[in-house]
Amino acid sequence: xxxxxxxxxxRERLPHIWCAGCGVGIxxxxxxxxVLDLGLKRENTVVVSGIGCSSRAAGYIDLNTVHAIxxxxxxxxxxxxxxxxxxxxxxxxxxxxxxxxxxxxxxxSCRRNIDLTCILFNNQIYGMTGGQFSxxxxxxxxxxxxxxxxxxxxxxxxxxxxxxxxxxxxxxxAANIRQTEKLIKQGIQHCGFSFIEAVVPCPTEYGRRNKxxxxxxxxxxxxxxxxxxxxxxxxxxxxxxxKIVTGVLYEDTQKPEFQRTYAEVSAGVRAQxxxxxxxxxEK
Amino acid sequence: xxxxxxxxxxERVDQSSLLIQGNRACVLGALxxxxxxxxxxxxxxxxxxMEAMAFELPRAGGVFVQMEDEIASICACIGAAxxxxxxxxxxxxxxxxxxxxxxxxxxxVEAPLVIVNVMRAGPSTGRPTAPSQGDVMQARWGTHGxxxxxxxxxxxxxxxxxLTMAAVRFALRFRTPVTLLADQVxxxxxxxxxxxxxxxxxxxxxDFDFTPGYLHPDVAREVRRPxxxxxxxxxxxxxxxxxxxxxPTNDPEKTDKFLRDLYNKVAHHRDELCLYDVKNEGNxxxxxxxxxxxxxxxxxxxxxxxxxxxxxxxxxxxxLFPLPVEIIQKVARRVEFMIIPELNLGQYAHEVxxxxxxxxxxxxxNKTDGTLITPREIxxxxxxxxxxxxxx
Ligand SMILES: Cc1ncc(C[n+]2csc(CCOP(=O)(O)OP(=O)(O)O)c2C)c(N)n1
Ligand code: SF4
Ligand SMILES: [Mg+2]
Numbered sequence: 001x002x003x004x005x006x007x008x009x010x011r012e013r014l015p016h017i018w019c020a021g022c023g024v025g026i027x028x029x030x031x032x033x034x035v036l037d038l039g040l041k042r043e044n045t046v047v048v049s050g051i052g053c054s055s056r057a058a059g060y061i062d063l064n065t066v067h068a069i070x071x072x073x074x075x076x077x078x079x080x081x082x083x084x085x086x087x088x089x090x091x092x093x094x095x096x097x098x099x100x101x102x103x104x105x106x107x108x109s110c111r112r113n114i115d116l117t118c119i120l121f122n123n124q125i126y127g128m129t130g131g132q133f134s135x136x137x138x139x140x141x142x143x144x145x146x147x148x149x150x151x152x153x154x155x156x157x158x159x160x161x162x163x164x165x166x167x168x169x170x171x172x173x174a175a176n177i178r179q180t181e182k183l184i185k186q187g188i189q190h191c192g193f194s195f196i197e198a199v200v201p202c203p204t205e206y207g208r209r210n211k212x213x214x215x216x217x218x219x220x221x222x223x224x225x226x227x228x229x230x231x232x233x234x235x236x237x238x239x240x241x242x243k244i245v246t247g248v249l250y251e252d253t254q255k256p257e258f259q260r261t262y263a264e265v266s267a268g269v270r271a272q273x274x275x276x277x278x279x280x281x282e283k
Numbered sequence: 284x285x286x287x288x289x290x291x292x293x294e295r296v297d298q299s300s301l302l303i304q305g306n307r308a309c310v311l312g313a314l315x316x317x318x319x320x321x322x323x324x325x326x327x328x329x330x331x332x333m334e335a336m337a338f339e340l341p342r343a344g345g346v347f348v349q350m351e352d353e354i355a356s357i358c359a360c361i362g363a364a365x366x367x368x369x370x371x372x373x374x375x376x377x378x379x380x381x382x383x384x385x386x387x388x389x390x391x392v393e394a395p396l397v398i399v400n401v402m403r404a405g406p407s408t409g410r411p412t413a414p415s416q417g418d419v420m421q422a423r424w425g426t427h428g429x430x431x432x433x434x435x436x437x438x439x440x441x442x443x444x445x446l447t448m449a450a451v452r453f454a455l456r457f458r459t460p461v462t463l464l465a466d467q468v469x470x471x472x473x474x475x476x477x478x479x480x481x482x483x484x485x486x487x488x489x490d491f492d493f494t495p496g497y498l499h500p501d502v503a504r505e506v507r508r509p510x511x512x513x514x515x516x517x518x519x520x521x522x523x524x525x526x527x528x529x530x531p532t533n534d535p536e537k538t539d540k541f542l543r544d545l546y547n548k549v550a551h552h553r554d555e556l557c558l559y560d561v562k563n564e565g566n567x568x569x570x571x572x573x574x575x576x577x578x579x580x581x582x583x584x585x586x587x588x589x590x591x592x593x594x595x596x597x598x599x600x601x602x603l604f605p606l607p608v609e610i611i612q613k614v615a616r617r618v619e620f621m622i623i624p625e626l627n628l629g630q631y632a633h634e635v636x637x638x639x640x641x642x643x644x645x646x647x648x649n650k651t652d653g654t655l656i657t658p659r660e661i662x663x664x665x666x667x668x669x670x671x672x673x674x675x
Contacts, residue, residue, distance in 0.1 A: 010519075013530065043515050048362070059519060059531065064512040066365060067521035068358065069388045075322075075355035079362025079370070080512065082346045083320055087366075087513060108351040262348075266341035273342055 008032045010062050017056055021207075021215025023174035023200025024121055028057040030181035030198075031090070031119060035063070038185055046089045048077040050097035053128045053202075054121035057092050071101030074109045077116050085259050088188065091118040095134045096126045099155055103135070110164035110193050114258040117187045117194040120157060123202035131205035142209040157197050162250045167192035169250040173199040175222035179246060186248065192257045199244055300477040305443040305470045306331035306373075309399055309463075310339060312447030313371050318397065319345030320370040322359035324352050324378060327411040328467040329401035332373040353378035357385040357398070364394035365520060367511045369451055373399035376409065376418055379425070386460055387426035388522045390545065393510075395454035397447065399463045401470035404626075404653045413653030414466035416575055416626040422462045423604050429542060431549035433461040433556060434604040436574040440474035445484055446558075446601060449491060453556060457548055464603070466626065468576045468655065486601070487561040488610070549605050558601035559610055567594035569665050570618040572611070572635060574600040576655055577624040583658035588665065595665060603631065608638055615639035620668050624648040624656045 009032070018025050035045065045063045049055035051070035058065040064087075068076045073091045081089045091098075098106055098120045109116060125143060126132040133143035136157065137150045146152075162169045168190040172180030180198055187194035201207065201218035212221050225244045227235075232245045303311070309332055313321075321336040333349070340347040346363070350356040353374055360370035374382065379400045389396050400422065404415035418425075422434045433453050435446045443465060450461040484491045510518035510529055523531040524538045532538065549556065562585060573581035578599045588595045598614050600607060615621060621643050623632040632647035639645055648664055650656050 010530075042517050043513050046512050059521065062517060064517045065519045066362075066512070067519070067523065068361075069384055069522055072354060072358040072385065075350060075358035076362040076365075078348065078350075078355070079320070079322060079359035079364075080366055081362075082348055082359070083363035083366045083368050083370075084513060104351055105355055108355070262341075262346070266344065269341045270344065 004036050005029070005032050008035060008062050010060055013060050016060055018053060019204040021201065021203040021218075022053070022127075023123060023202065023219070024054045024057060026174040026177055027119070027121055027172075027180060027198040027200055028060070028092075030177050031057075031092070031184055032061065033181050034184040034188060038188055040088055040188070044087050046077075046080055046087050047092060048073045048080065048089065049092040050094070050102060051128070052094035052097045052126070054094040054123070054200075055092060055097055071097055072105065073097065074102060074105040074116070074118065078109065078112075078114055081114060081116055081259055082262070085263065089116050090188065091116055093118060093120050094127070095120065095122045095124060095136045095157075099135045099157055099160075107160070107164040110161050110166035110195065112258040113165055113167050113192045113255050115191050115193070115260075117184070117190075117196070119184060119187070119196045119198055121200050122157065122197050123200045123206060124154075125202050125206040127202045127205045131209065141206075143206075158195070158245075158249050161195035165193070165255070166195045166250070167252040167255050168194035168248070170195070170248045171197045171199065171244065171246050173222045173226055173244060173246060174201060175219045176226060176246065183248065190251070190253075191260075192252070192255060300475045302473050303440060303476045304331060304473050305437070305440045305465060306401065307335050308440045308443040308476055309373070309437075309447045309465070309470075310335040312444035313397065313451065314339060314343060315444075316369075316448040316451035318369055318371045318451060319343060320360065320363040320368045321346070321372065322348045322350050322356045322363070322370065323372045323374065324350055324356050326353075326375045326378045328403060328470050329373045329375050329378075329399065331471070332399060332401070336371075353381040354385060357382040357389070357396070360396050361385060361389050361392070361394045364389070364396055365392070365510070365512050367514070369395045369397070369455055371397040371399070371451075373401065375401050375403045375411070376405075377407070379418055379421065383421075383425040384427075387428060387430060389460045390426070390430045391522045392520050393458040393545075394460070395458050396460040397450045397454055397463060398460055399447070399465065402464060402466040404467075404651065410653045412467060414468040414576055414626060414655065415651065415653070416464070416466060416577070416630070417651070418464065419603060419625075419627060419630040422464055429546060431459060431546050432604045433457065433459060433549060433602075435461065435463045435558070435601055436603050437463060437465045437469050438575050438578040438599070438601075439469060440472065440476055442601070443469065444476065445491070449558065449601075457552070457556075459549065464575060466576050486558055487564075488557055488559045488607075491558065553605045553608065556602055556605055557607035557610065559607055560597075560599040560601070561610070561614070562597035562599070563594065564596060565617060567596050568619040568669060570596040570598055570614050570621050571661060571665075572598045572600065572614075572621050572623045574603060574631070575626075577626060580624060580656050580658045580661055584661040584665075587658050587662055591662070593662070593665065593669070606634060606638065611635055611638050612642070615642040618643055620665075621645045622648060622661070622664060622668070624650075624661055626650055626656070
């Protein structure tokens with residue numbers, strides 16, 4: 001297993017840039033195992049990322065990888081998928097990249113239900129730029145741009161994705177990485193827009209200023225807060241406040257997928273026009 | 284490539300001479316040149332390009348996507364370009380501003396794109412339905428950092444066809460975004476357009492072959508090796524400074540070399556990239572240097588001047604960037620005045636002045652009120668100059 005994973009890594013690019021205890025690498029590893037398990041072909045698999053610590057994963061993965069600009073991985077991936085429908089296209093993004101600067105692209109990608117898999121590494125902070133708050137920072141927590149405590153309310157990204165029209169919505173954590181790996185596999189297999197939120201610790205820029213501070217404690221806390229969808233259904237909103245609801249949260253296999261629908265419309269028009277041209281030629 | 288049963292094509296085949304709108308001629312040129320991917324966001328006065336693409340591309344087996352904004356549009360084009368397509372988008376000032384960061388990325392990752400900017404008047408929302416040439420310097424320097432730029436300017440409907448094809452060719456050959464500037468008048472007016480306009484087009488800078496299909500073999504002559512996703516090479520593509528492997532580098536020497544190579548791949552091919560036409564070469568003390576809709580007025584002014592016994596030279600520029608240094612300096616050496624009519628406050632005149640002022644007097648004629656500069660206005664200015672000169 002380890003050897004195979006290594007074949008998917010640009011080993012000459014190591015050591016990676018991530019801090020000790022960072023959760024990004026844990027989930028990136030799960031993604032690679034999912035790629036191996038699904039037997040995805042290297043020449044047909046494209047990874048697109050934006051800018052951020054999490055987005056740097058693209059630089060270590062030996063597939064077709066595009067490290068795009070901040071917030072724009074999804075539209076770049078949309079162009080790739082529309083131009084080459086036979087490609088499996090996976091987007092790696094962060095909470096800042098995918099939900100702040102790229103938030104508009106996220107909701108529109110969900111709405112179109114284009115067959116992409118978006119793995120959003122939610123460390124609830126802007127890691128790369130030094131710990132500024134993100135749209136998922138917990139209220140009351142400290143960030144470099146929330147020195148008196150965050151007072152903006154956060155997004156629930158999975159509910160956002162579902163409401164916007166994504167047809168596979170799931171949440172996993174770095175703490176329960178087996179589950180996350182399974183969710184990523186399911187997401188890639190799903191035809192339509194798959195959104196997977198991976199909750200990951202950032203000990204350096206989040207932990208350092210908040211509690212718990214240490215990487216292991218952050219993972220422990222993640223595990224303790226995690227709860228399945230079925231269990232969550234039995235809790236009151238008050239009881240749910242501190243919980244991380246994990247698993248497949250929403251799935252719809254009926255909604256038409258964007259690229260296929262476009263191809264059908266286009267083929268239909270061509271058949272119709274071709275007939276008309278042929279008839280005119282006969283005349 | 285699949286056969287294209289387009290409306291536009293049918294119109295062209297049915298009628299020997301077509302009365303067609305500039306924006307639609309642009310679409311015809313793009314399709315003839317092999318563009319099969321378009322992503323855009325509507326904006327006046329460019330929307331007809333997008334609408335025609337929405338209609339034609341599904342018929343041509345191509346892809347049309349209306350994105351959520353111009354940033355997404357150009358990013359989708361970049362994604363498609365990275366798979367080997369030549370992709371196109373069109374916009375006007377506000378959308379062009381939004382695209383700037385991604386244009387830099389496209390330059391950095393050497394993605395072939397065509398961006399058509401049908402200019403409107405003024406900054407911000409300005410006057411959407413009035414022409415201008417206010418985005419000339421933005422087209423050159425809009426994105427941050429030192430970078431190359433290829434910028435063409437269309438002055439009539441036939442140009443919208445021809446220069447779109449040229450833009451595709453340059454984008455593929457140099458693997459970089461190419462901006463085609465038009466303005467509200469050139470984009471939205473209708474002119475007749477005939478089969479003769481397709482084929483060889485004679486310019487002073489050299490013949491340009493616009494035969495459909497001619498453009499594709501050029502891919503083989505690309506200046507830089509493309510990194511195409513899914514080509515079996517599984518490349519890494521990044522907007523960070525990178526070396527020839529495609530991976531990021533902080534090495535000062537490699538960084539410097541990368542940037543200079545990027546810059547020079549355009550700068551060193553000025554002879555191929557600079558398209559221009561000289562009329563009445565070497566006759567007269569004044570040369571009108573013009574591009575876009577002002578070049579129409581300039582050509583009309585030349586004919587008017589001729590009738591009135593005044594001889595003027597015309598330098599009609601189709602390529603604004605890379606700067607056509609050689610021809611501008613050549614003309615500058617032989618005329619006393621260079622007059623540059625522009626629908627802006629002298630953006631290009633400023634560039635010309637830098638290159639030419641040691642030999643000639645460069646005079647700008649500027650309008651920013653949303654109306655065109657008339658041939659008579661140009662002529663009056665020339666008479667004023669020549670007269671003034673004679674009285675000295
Ligand atoms: C247009 C633009 N604005 C700002 C930045 C600076 N920037 C780089 S990464 C980043 C935040 C990344 O946060 P996130 O997506 O959560 O990634 P993380 O580092 O936390 O994994 C910002 C603001 C940029 N690169 N581009
Ligand atoms: S700053 Fe945070 S997210 Fe970035 S590498 Fe370090 S721990 Fe990971
Ligand atoms: Mg983050």
